Amino acid sequence: MNRTTRRLGTAVLAGLFATAALGTAHATIITFVGQDDGAPTTGPFPNSAAAQASFLAAASAFGATHTITYESLATGFYSPIAAAPGVSIALNASNYGSGFSGINNTTLGNLYGFNTTPGGSQWLGFPGGSATFTFASPTYSFGTFLTGLQQYFSGTDDLQITFNDGTSQVLTPPINVNGGAEYFGFTDTSPFTSLTLTNLSGDAWGIDDTTFNGPSTSVPEPGSLGLLGLGALLIGGLVTLRRRFA
Template sequence: MSIASKFAVVAILSGAGVAAQAAPVTYLGGDNNVSSLAQMVNSTAAAAAFLSVAGNLNTVDFESALPANLTITGGVTTNNSGCGALCGFNTTAGGQYFRSLVGGSATFSFVNPVDAFGFYVTGLQTNLVSQQTIVYVDGSSVTQTINVPSATDGGGAFIGFIDYGNLIASVTFNATNDIVAFDDLRFGRSENNPGGPNTDVPEPATLALFGLAFAGLASTRRRKSS
């Protein structure tokens, strides 16, 4: 193989490394039959793990107007679900408002793209309705789907993910036929990307291919000079 061909191989592999997209890192916890955040032990543990990695993110607790960098389509902000904890409730300490969603879906759109997103959802009956999901398109135009953890009989859950370095413009929560509430949103750019702030990290297999390509190039040069 000529040196020009070797360089072509390296270029192709470099492109593959940039395009490689790992699955999102998820932080999920669910609790059955709850009526307050204090009862949501698994959910709050998942939220704490998410925030410890994601770092300082934007917070929306629905106690005031939405920030200018977020638009939500679907649901209504309220302090009364109409059917008690079975249909969801506030999870903000000292607060009372939340976003109520009667079936269907809610879409969160961001002025500045994000790679980290999470929130509490209550009023779940995953034993009675179709699988609820979080859906978004990552930086490589691949649609990612995250299933809501099991939470029955008016249960609660935390759903969070970090998709390092990707530019995510919107996230959709599909509640299917359930009546639920969501609260205490967190969104933004994660601070603790292992590859550096907001950068894509080539997968190990791709890095290994880089090494093989450069080794072949060095071998060719040695033969030419001998």
């Protein structure tokens, strides 16, 4: 065994031990929060942006990240929302109309939901109720802009994020007093495939620029297509042989 192979073998063994250790250890959740209380809908959102940048750097350590901007989705109130390839959002909420509920492209101001995507206009809102994100591929992270949040309505429990990464988890982001924008994200050493944001207060607010880990598409990779093609050729050849010798 040469030096390179030995090193590789050691690395693989270390990886296996790390995996075994993760299987028995408790999940480690790290949160990232930035609040721009009362910021106008046009920004800037310096604290939120800084939290987003820190979150993205941490989340990318777990694999590729993808961000839902809500820009290309049909506007209006409907469920489920096919938010991105492999990501579905089920809304369990009432429809209060444009500017409040579903995929919106307008805003009533910084006490309500609004867009945070640079150059964009669309965002997701649901005063009251919940939104459940389902990921076809497990994610180790979740981060999103939250807009128009007001502690005014019911104290500090306006918003809950719940999910199961092997054990049930509940996160309660801090809430702005005067609306504006905030960024809340977290990474988790144990992945999860579903997460629910619950609006406990009836406050009108929005979600935008939502990031997760995982493949953004379910299209087969070129390598798989090549193997499929080879399989078809072999089957075709066998059929020909059978005919020839039948």
